[in-house]
Amino acid sequence: MSGGHSTYTPKTGIGRWIDARMPLPRLVYDSFIAYPVPRNLNYAYTFGGILAIMLVAQILTGVVLAMHYVADTRLAFDAVEKIMRDVNSGWLLRYLHSNGASMFFFAVYIHIFRGLYYGSYKAPRELLWILGCIIYLLMMATGFMGYVLPWGQMSFWGATVITGFFTAIPLVGTWIQELLLGGFAVDNPTLNRFFALHYLLPFMIAGVVVLHVWALHVVGQTNPTGIEVKSKTDTVAFTPYATIKDGFAMLLFFLLFAWFVFYIPNFLGHPDNYIPANPLKTPAHIVPEWYFLPFYAILRAITFNIGPIDSKLGGVLAMFGAIAVLFVVPWLDTSKVRSAVYRPWYKLFFWLFVIDAIFLGWLGSRPAEGSYVAMAQVATLYYFAFFIVVMPVLGLIETPKRMPNSITEAVLAKNKGGAGHPAGATASPETKG
C-alpha cells in the first residue's frame, strides 16, 4: 500500500505549473483519491473520518465562542449565559460545542475499541497506535480545561479535584499543583491559563493528527480480516468507495449529534454547572464529564494502601496507569493473529472488557460508598487484567481459527456465488488506477 508510485497527472496548465513548484494537489490526489484501501472495510472503520470532521467542528464553534467569552472569574459565568441568551445563535453554537465534545469522545472510544478488536496496533502499526494515544491524551486535557471555562460549580470543583491529583506526588506534588493553578486554589490565574491552553491544544491535536494520518498512509489500513493487502484485487480506490462510505457514516453520526443538540442538549451535562462557581461550597457530589467516568471510578477504587504507596497516590497512579497501559498494548499482545474475528477466546475477553469499561463508567457516576466501592475494585482488576494478563497469555495459548489466504478470498467466501454482491464491491479497482 505504501510507496506506490504516484498516478497523478495534472490536466490543466495551471495544474502542471503548481505541480512543478509545490505538488500539494498531487499529495491530496495520492492520499485521498487514488489511495488504495482494503475492499472489505466495515462501518467501524468510518470513525477516523468522523473524528477528523469533529475536530474541525470543535475548532470552528470554539473560535466563534471565544469571540464572546471572557476568561475572568467575575465575568466568565455571565459571559456564557450571555452567549446562551443574547448572542445571535449563541445557544446553538454553545450546544454544538459542548455536545460536540461528547460526540468527539464517543467517536474516539469506538475508534479505540475498533483498534483493540481488529488488532490494529500490531506491527507495523505501533507508532500509528501511539500517535492515536497521544491524540486521546490531548483530547482529555482539552475537554477537561474546556469544562472549566463556563465557571459553574462543576467547573470549579472538577478543576479542584483534578489538579488535586498532583498533590499525591511525593515531595514536588504541591509545587506542581501551585504551578498549574498559579495560586493556592483554583482562581482567576487558573481560568486564564486554562483558556489559553484550551485554545491551543486543539491545534496541537491537529498537528498530531497529521502525523497519525501520515503514519497510516505509510503502513496502510488494517481490515476486519487482519490480513495485509497482498494484491490489487484486495483493494479499492479511496474515492469514491471510502469517501462515500465515510460520508454516509458522517451523515448518520450528525443525525445523532443533532438529536442531542436540539432535543436533549443538557442531557450529558450536569445541572450544578448552571450554578456559578463558589469556592466556599463543595457540591454534594462531584462528577466529571461522562467521558472521564471510567477513570474516575478507577481512581476511587483504590481505598487501601499498597506497601509504601498510600491510597491517594495509589488511586492517582492507577488512574494514569489505566491510560498509560494503552501505549504499550502493541507489546502486550503476543498473538500472531491480528483480528479478533479469528480469535474466539480473545473475542470473548474483548467484549467482557467493553462491558467492564461501560460498567466502570456507570460506577464513576455513583457515590463512592458501600458496595459500589467493591464493585469498582473488581471492575478495575479486570480492566488491568485484560491488558496485563489476558493479552500476553492468550496470544500464547489460544488456537486461532483457520484464516483465509487473502482479503479477496475472505470476501468471495462470504459472498459465495459471487453474483449476489453489489457491483461496487467488485468493480475492478484497476480501472481506478
Add this chain to the structure above:
Amino acid sequence: MSADDTIDPSRRDFLYIATGMAGVVGAGALAWPFIDQMRPDASTLALSSVEVDVSSLTPGMSLTVKWRGKPVFIRNRTPEEIEVAQKVSLNELKDPLARNANLTSDAPANDLDRSAGEGKENWLVMIGVCTHLGCIPLGQQGEYGGWFCPCHGSSYDTAGRIRKGPAPENMAVPVFSFISDTKIRVG
C-alpha cells in the same frame, strides 16, 4: 570539507562543543521564565494574611474565612469536643503528625498541638480543605463528630484529624496568631 577537519580538527571540535553548550545553557535559561511565570504571582502572594474578629464565637460556633483562595475554619470548640479529642491515643490515628505550621514538622497530632495551644485549647484554626483531593468538608458531621468530606467520604474528628476514608493527612493548621484576645491573624 574533510580537508578542514584534518587541518585543524581541534578548532572545529571547540566550536562544536562551545556552540552546543551555549545552546543547551541558553535554552535552559530561557525555559525557566516560561515555567516560572506560571507560579503564584506577587499579587496572589500579597493576599497572604487576613485578620478575623472572633469575639462573637461562643463555644460550639464556627466561622469560615477565605485565605489564599481557600476556606479557613475557625472553631470555638465545646468542652465535650475537646475531651473526646484528647482521649484519642496517637496510635489510633491515620496521620500521627500535627500538620501545624506554627510548630515543628514532627510535632505529634495530640489535641493540644492541633489547637491554638496552652490556654487556648478551645480554638481550632485549620485550612478547610480535604487532604484527599481538595473538597471542603462539612462541619459537625460524620462518624467522628468533626468534619465529613462528601466527595469521597473522608471523616475527620473534632480536632480535624483524619480518621477514616481516602484522605491521607490531618487538615492543615495554617500560620496564625492571636493579635488580641478576640482577634486572630491568619497568615
